[in-house]
Amino acid sequence: MPAVIENYWVTILKALGHPTRLQIVIELLKGTKCVTDIHDILPASQANISQHLTVLRNARIVDFAQDGSQRCYYVCRPELVEGVLELLRNEQPESKAKKVQCCLRKPENADGHQAA
Amino acid sequence: MPAVIENYWVTILKALGHPTRLQIVIELLKGTKCVTDIHDILPASQANISQHLTVLRNARIVDFAQDGSQRCYYVCRPELVEGVLELLRNEQPESKAKKVQCCLRKPENADGHQAA
């Protein structure tokens, strides 16, 4: 699990971890929309939406197709995004730990735990 | 999709959207660990790890079981977290938009688009 990959994962999660951006993505999943459409739907300024779209684009979550002077934005990884939303929707009740014992830190099983 | 729910989703995504916290969660999925265990594994100070664990706990992603003076942390929503990681691993190639046309903003189909 190289650090490079996880950095990319973090970029994706961070991009989704903002209310406006999550809303944008949810709306785009319903269908491709241009910036003004999104602006009509969400309570944010045009510039701000454009900024958030840039963040989402840098995370490679959305992309756009130019259509005249409009940019038709769409989710370019729908399975990823829908999957995440699906998991969030199916919120399970928290599970308690099965068994409490966790680590080898206890004296009796100290086997090369502190720096060798 | 009430705002309250999405706020919670954002909290979860934001919590996962940090390199150290994502690492912590990945490690905890392998097995319950106390803070010192995590500290041994990851390049961060004890205080910092404790802080990140607090963030993860507030997002209800992890919880702990007290075991003497230790706190055995574990992922309390394993399906959610593993599901997200699984989706990130199966990174699909980006999909291009099927068809370019997107919105009703065009003059010819302007039907109640601007404020009625």
Added chain:
DNA sequence: CTCTGATATTAGAATATTCGAATATTATTT
């Protein structure tokens, strides 16, 4: 109660994010 290991909290500086205002760019129409 004191000592120690384990963990948490606080405070503050460093850094990053967010957003509005203003401006720039790009494509289309006239």
Added chain:
DNA sequence: AAATAATATTCGAATATTCTAATATCAGAG
């Protein structure tokens, strides 16, 4: 070319996040 609609960029202030250093708390051993 000028006007206009659509979108992007830049700047800067406000705010939030992150991290380190220091300190506090808490549990068990002696």
